[in-house]
Amino acid sequence: MTDILAAATMLFLIMDPLGNLPIFMSVLKGIEPKRKTKVVLRELLIALMILMVFLHSGQALLDFLRIEQETVSIAGGIILFIIALKMIFPKPGGVMNLPPGEEPFIVPLAVPMIAGPSTMAALILLANQEPQQMTQWSLALFAAWLASALILLMSNRVHRWLGEKGLRAIERLMGMILVMIAIQMLLNGVSSYAKHIIA
Numbered sequence: 001m002t003d004i005l006a007a008a009t010m011l012f013l014i015m016d017p018l019g020n021l022p023i024f025m026s027v028l029k030g031i032e033p034k035r036k037t038k039v040v041l042r043e044l045l046i047a048l049m050i051l052m053v054f055l056h057s058g059q060a061l062l063d064f065l066r067i068e069q070e071t072v073s074i075a076g077g078i079i080l081f082i083i084a085l086k087m088i089f090p091k092p093g094g095v096m097n098l099p100p101g102e103e104p105f106i107v108p109l110a111v112p113m114i115a116g117p118s119t120m121a122a123l124i125l126l127a128n129q130e131p132q133q134m135t136q137w138s139l140a141l142f143a144a145w146l147a148s149a150l151i152l153l154m155s156n157r158v159h160r161w162l163g164e165k166g167l168r169a170i171e172r173l174m175g176m177i178l179v180m181i182a183i184q185m186l187l188n189g190v191s192s193y194a195k196h197i198i199a
Contacts, residue, residue: 003133007126007140008147014122017148020113022174025155026087027104033156039103044149046106047114051141054115055123056134062124069121070193076117077186083108084182087175090168114148117185 028036054061062069126137162170 003130004136004140004143007137008143011119011122011141011144012147014118015114015116015144015148017151019174019177021152021155021158022170023083023087023113023178024109024152025158026090026171027109028155031103035103036156037153040109040152040155041149043104043106043109044114044145044152047110048142048145050111050115051119051123051145052138054120055127055137055141058120058124059128068193068196069124070189070196072117072120073185073189073192076112077182077184077189079108079112080178080182080185084175084178087171087178090171114145114152117189 024040028039031039062072123137123141126140127134130137
């Protein structure tokens with residue numbers, strides 16, 4: 001039970017639903033409020049399926065495709081960096097440049113916002129360290145995902161509290177923070193890959 005709680009807490013912190021909340025609101029702001037909840041639920045379920053696949057067969061998939069974990073980190077960093085720039089310098093259509101009413105699908109909400117490279121890497125690490133505890137890791141992942149889902153499903157309420165001006169201000173602020181996170185993710189991937197080559 002302690003292992004499950006510790007792993008769930010770690011995964012919840014890596015998923016960072018509070019940090020992702022403004023990004024979710026920004027991406028979904030052109031969608032009708034009644035539809036937002038369904039879109040968020042769909043993206044959350046897609047993310048859960050992707051994370052479960054990565055927990056149980058992530059390393060095998062990367063090995064089959066001959067993709068290093070560092071590549072996943074670098075790719076995620078690049079995607080987040082582009083999204084962050086669009087948050088800081090918004091255009092009509094939001095960060096995804098979608099026509100009014102059109103819904104985002106998989107990118108960027110399911111991947112990389114929920115099922116991000118850091119979460120995927122953490123799951124692969126857990127599976128490799130203690131492969132005999134896959135049931136516990138699955139429960140930990142589900143618990144972390146459920147806690148994140150409850151927070152992200154409150155985006156409509158938070159939108160009402162903040163209003164349009166407050167949302168725009170937070171969007172730009174989170175864009176700046178996301179730039180730093182994206183660059184750090186990119187640097188981590190490059191650094192790990194450089195160490196791998198040298199070794």
